[in-house]
Amino acid sequence: MKMKISEVEPGVWEIPPTEKPGMRVPARIIATKELINTMDEGVFNQVTNVACLPGIVKYALCMPDGHWGYGFPIGGVAAFDLKEGVISPGGIGFDINCGMRLVRTNLVLQQVEPILEKLMDTLFELVPAGVGCKGLLKLNKKEFAEVVEEGIPWALRRGYGWPEDVNFIEQGGGLPGANPEKVSEKALSRGMEQLGTLGSGNHYLEVQVVKEENVFDWETAKKFGIDRPNQIVVMIHCGSRGFGHQVATDYLRVFEKAMPKYGITVIDRELGCAPFSSPEGKDYHAAMLCAANAAFVNRQMIIHRIREGFEKVFKKSAWELGMHTVYDVAHNIAKVEEYETNGHPKRLLVHRKGATRSFGPGDPELCPVYREIGQPVIVGGSMETGSYLLVGTKKAHEMTFGSTLHGSGRTMSRTQAKKKIHGRQLQEDMRKRGILVKTVSYTGLAEEAGLAYKDIAAVVDAVHQIGISRKVVRLKPIGNIKG
Amino acid sequence: MGRYEFIPGVAIADLAFEVHAESLNELFSLSAQALFDAMVELQDVRPEHEVRISLTAEKLDNLLFDWLAELVYQKDLDAQLFSRFEVSIDENRNCKLEATVRGEPIDPARHQLKTDVKAITYHMFKLEKKENGYYARVVLDT
Numbered sequence: 001m002k003m004k005i006s007e008v009e010p011g012v013w014e015i016p017p018t019e020k021p022g023m024r025v026p027a028r029i030i031a032t033k034e035l036i037n038t039m040d041e042g043v044f045n046q047v048t049n050v051a052c053l054p055g056i057v058k059y060a061l062c063m064p065d066g067h068w069g070y071g072f073p074i075g076g077v078a079a080f081d082l083k084e085g086v087i088s089p090g091g092i093g094f095d096i097n098c099g100m101r102l103v104r105t106n107l108v109l110q111q112v113e114p115i116l117e118k119l120m121d122t123l124f125e126l127v128p129a130g131v132g133c134k135g136l137l138k139l140n141k142k143e144f145a146e147v148v149e150e151g152i153p154w155a156l157r158r159g160y161g162w163p164e165d166v167n168f169i170e171q172g173g174g175l176p177g178a179n180p181e182k183v184s185e186k187a188l189s190r191g192m193e194q195l196g197t198l199g200s201g202n203h204y205l206e207v208q209v210v211k212e213e214n215v216f217d218w219e220t221a222k223k224f225g226i227d228r229p230n231q232i233v234v235m236i237h238c239g240s241r242g243f244g245h246q247v248a249t250d251y252l253r254v255f256e257k258a259m260p261k262y263g264i265t266v267i268d269r270e271l272g273c274a275p276f277s278s279p280e281g282k283d284y285h286a287a288m289l290c291a292a293n294a295a296f297v298n299r300q301m302i303i304h305r306i307r308e309g310f311e312k313v314f315k316k317s318a319w320e321l322g323m324h325t326v327y328d329v330a331h332n333i334a335k336v337e338e339y340e341t342n343g344h345p346k347r348l349l350v351h352r353k354g355a356t357r358s359f360g361p362g363d364p365e366l367c368p369v370y371r372e373i374g375q376p377v378i379v380g381g382s383m384e385t386g387s388y389l390l391v392g393t394k395k396a397h398e399m400t401f402g403s404t405l406h407g408s409g410r411t412m413s414r415t416q417a418k419k420k421i422h423g424r425q426l427q428e429d430m431r432k433r434g435i436l437v438k439t440v441s442y443t444g445l446a447e448e449a450g451l452a453y454k455d456i457a458a459v460v461d462a463v464h465q466i467g468i469s470r471k472v473v474r475l476k477p478i479g480n481i482k483g
Numbered sequence: 484m485g486r487y488e489f490i491p492g493v494a495i496a497d498l499a500f501e502v503h504a505e506s507l508n509e510l511f512s513l514s515a516q517a518l519f520d521a522m523v524e525l526q527d528v529r530p531e532h533e534v535r536i537s538l539t540a541e542k543l544d545n546l547l548f549d550w551l552a553e554l555v556y557q558k559d560l561d562a563q564l565f566s567r568f569e570v571s572i573d574e575n576r577n578c579k580l581e582a583t584v585r586g587e588p589i590d591p592a593r594h595q596l597k598t599d600v601k602a603i604t605y606h607m608f609k610l611e612k613k614e615n616g617y618y619a620r621v622v623l624d625t
Binding site: 040071413415 | 490491492493494495496497498523545548549552555558559562563564589595596597598599602604605624
């Protein structure tokens with residue numbers, strides 16, 4: 001069904017509530033005209049389904065990297081009233097707190113290029129990736145429950161990282177309210193041996209270079225520690241692994257049974273939800289926060305191994321190599337945040353599924369180093385086309401519940417991508433173009449080919465132009481480990 | 484004889500498959516095959532290790548969801564893959580499943596791994612009784 005969609009202000013497209021029975025608010029998509037014209041129909045259908053959920057405030061949103069997911073579109077953002085509104089696993093994703101971490105170094109391309117192969121081999125050995133990969137820590141359920149309740153402070157106490165890391169992780173990487181008692185035994189046993197693993201799909205570890213021509217704003221870049229041409233940085237994209245997936249699976253079934261009790265019906269079963277204030281809603285929130293903490297720790301453990309890998313190859317300590325965390329952001333999460341609604345500040349539950357927090361200058365949530373400039377926003381691109389570092393803005397707070405895009409967004413299904421390109425061929429082509437890729441799965445590699453994704457420059461330009469985040473640096477890949 | 488196939492146009496970021504089967508037992512077995520086919524070349528997985536699974540659910544489609552979700556859980560629990568599935572479904576009252584699945588621990592040196600499946604979704608999830616058997620459609624979160 002074609003829906004009526006119009007540009008209500010430059011770069012903001014709206015589907016009015018009259019377009020689908022049950023819509024409580026309009027649906028809004030942030031995009032340029034080119035992007036909206038090529039967006040798949042699934043996005044319009046799913047974002048308007050989200051607009052039907054009880055207690056939704058203002059509008060259901062989709063970012064320009066948006067594409068057809070399940071439940072919410074990927075790129076979906078929606079805020080709910082804490083009393084009347086719901087919490088939905090379909091608005092967060094199975095990979096709870098899937099997110100990005102960026103670490104800088106004081107190395108430059110000329111120092112890394114000659115030993116890139118050795119570096120990538122070392123990192124490939126140290127960071128487990130692929131189907132069923134296991135981490136190097138043997139924890140029992142009780143110990144793992146402590147990890148997920150505490151988050152990053154647990155990892156730092158055990159020596160996995162530097163004390164300063166905590167300042168550069170969204171909300172310190174230890175979300176209050178996480179309660180392992182609300183998590184199933186199954187989830188704990190599924191996750192307890194996976195800490196420090198990349199996983200599979202679109203998850204990766206990437207060594208990238210800052211080319212001078214790709215720096216849009218040196219002043220802000222320097223505040224983020226990106227201070228020289230050809231600087232080498234490391235980016236990782238991964239989440240809570242089997243633990244978070246099991247939490248989401250468990251609660252999807254709980255919510256399906258609970259919905260009739262609360263008189264909730266949903267258009268799509270994947271939008272199963274419960275009132276945030278209900279016992280089921282509170283339980284899922286407490287369990288989801290555990291999974292979010294697990295993801296922060298997972299990324300922390302991976303970064304710890306990456307620092308070890310660089311130490312081994314460059315025969316210098318990670319500290320000497322300047323391997324400081326630039327930032328760590330979640331892009332599959334729901335958080336209670338304050339926004340102005342009808343002229344008054346109000347606490348809302350903001351769902352972000354494939355969307356990044358984009359807090360602007362002055363936000364008290366930000367660490368003192370970044371408070372005057374805004375939060376770093378890490379946007380992961382395909383392994384061929386590069387990624388971006390942006391900065392959050394106050395406008396995001398006003399327009400998109402403090403949110404922006406998270407990646408480039410797919411345009412082609414995994415099945416189609418595999419038909420178009422072979423993994424080994426892609427690996428060889430990329431090597432010729434100066435990107436060294438290591439993978440445990442050639443079909444998995446083919447599925448992640450750049451041709452399956454939107455043009456990242458175009459989606460980033462869309463959020464830059466509308467002002468919900470600003471471009472700082474584009475990062476070019478030189479080495480990639482594909483999960 | 485039943486069959487399964489991956490369908491390209493249903494989920495962009497994820498993987499979707501559909502199954503046609505003559506019986507419920509075959510539908511559940513083929514769905515499990517499709518699930519592991521998404522993750523590995525099935526012919527490389529030796530049916531050496533056995534796991535027994537018993538499940539009940541309020542409805543048949545929920546039983547299929549729980550069955551596939553259980554297999555995803557078992558895959559992560561002991562890092563193993565499965566390639567043989569003997570399934571017996573009892574539709575009476577509470578739907579009941581008894582299954583024996585066979586596989587082996589993941590060996591990246593011998594297994595051609597594909598994409599990990601994180602979870603089973605309800606997105607466009609369908610189980611239908613047809614004139615000549617059964618049909619299912621499943622979208623996997625990958």
